[in-house]
Amino acid sequence: MSKQEISQAMRHSLVLYLREDAFPSRGWTANVTSELLQPYQNIETGQFELGKFQAQYQNWVYYSIGVSGVTVPAQITASPTQTQSYINYPRGMVAFTQQPYPTTVTATYSYYIVNVIDGFPDLDNIESLQLPAVSVDLGPIRRNPLQIGGGFFVNRTFDLDVFARNDSERDQIVEVLDNALSYNFQILDFELADYPLNFNGDRKSTYSKSIGSTSGVVATAYVKEFSVQPIRIADAIKKMQHRALVTIDVQVTR
Numbered sequence: 001m002s003k004q005e006i007s008q009a010m011r012h013s014l015v016l017y018l019r020e021d022a023f024p025s026r027g028w029t030a031n032v033t034s035e036l037l038q039p040y041q042n043i044e045t046g047q048f049e050l051g052k053f054q055a056q057y058q059n060w061v062y063y064s065i066g067v068s069g070v071t072v073p074a075q076i077t078a079s080p081t082q083t084q085s086y087i088n089y090p091r092g093m094v095a096f097t098q099q100p101y102p103t104t105v106t107a108t109y110s111y112y113i114v115n116v117i118d119g120f121p122d123l124d125n126i127e128s129l130q131l132p133a134v135s136v137d138l139g140p141i142r143r144n145p146l147q148i149g150g151g152f153f154v155n156r157t158f159d160l161d162v163f164a165r166n167d168s169e170r171d172q173i174v175e176v177l178d179n180a181l182s183y184n185f186q187i188l189d190f191e192l193a194d195y196p197l198n199f200n201g202d203r204k205s206t207y208s209k210s211i212g213s214t215s216g217v218v219a220t221a222y223v224k225e226f227s228v229q230p231i232r233i234a235d236a237i238k239k240m241q242h243r244a245l246v247t248i249d250v251q252v253t254r
Contacts, residue, residue: 006154006252010221013187014158015136019116022180024067028113031071037105040093043128053105055092058130061110062089062203063196073203074109078102088201114173126239132173133163160246163239170242174228177246181226187219225249
């Protein structure tokens with residue numbers, strides 16, 4: 001893999017590791033049973049979209065890592081009876097395209113308590129951000145030659161911004177990150193492991209961490225440095241009041 005491909009795979013692998021493994025394996029999932037879904041309103045246009053229904057919580061669990069009691073895939077019941085066209089797991093939204101549309105839809109699902117997102121959240125839609133959340137953003141790359149064999153180190157800095165509902169929750173999330181990133185994480189070859197979701201947010205049946213944990217691993221990323229800085233901004237809006245910036249330095253040898 002090229003330098004650029006390693007960097008991209010490293011970022012995607014870190015997001016998936018935190019979302020699917022680090023937090024769920026430490027109890028950060030929740031279950032909802034037979035929730036009556038509401039008509040879906042597009043946050044960008046403000047318009048309600050026919051045939052779509054929204055749950056109270058977003059970030060539904062789409063991949064099971066063996067945590068007991070987790071509902072995957074989500075169980076949907078519609079009246080009149082109809083099978084959904086797709087489920088948008090990140091948005092917690094269920095879509096039907098066959099008319100007449102159902103009048104009532106219920107869902108039994110599990111959701112990730114910590115909303116791990118790729119990139120800093122959109123400040124124009126910050127009120128729609130489900131807390132608590134951790135955003136993963138990129139820092140600079142440094143490449144140093146090895147003494148033997150002509151290889152190189154790929155060094156990448158990641159900024160993990162923590163957004164919480166209170167300071168205690170923020171500190172708990174930082175502790176999970178500190179524990180989960182004490183050593184290393186695997187960088188996946190997504191041509192083998194595939195990506196977990198398709199273009200409309202539904203699960204891909206081809207996605208498998210069992211593949212990724214064997215031949216699909218292209219490298220191991222070693223966490224060399226871990227630092228935390230609380231962020232306090234005067235007069236910050238509510239969703240920006242309980243924050244911390246976690247910075248990690250990661251190294252891959254090629």
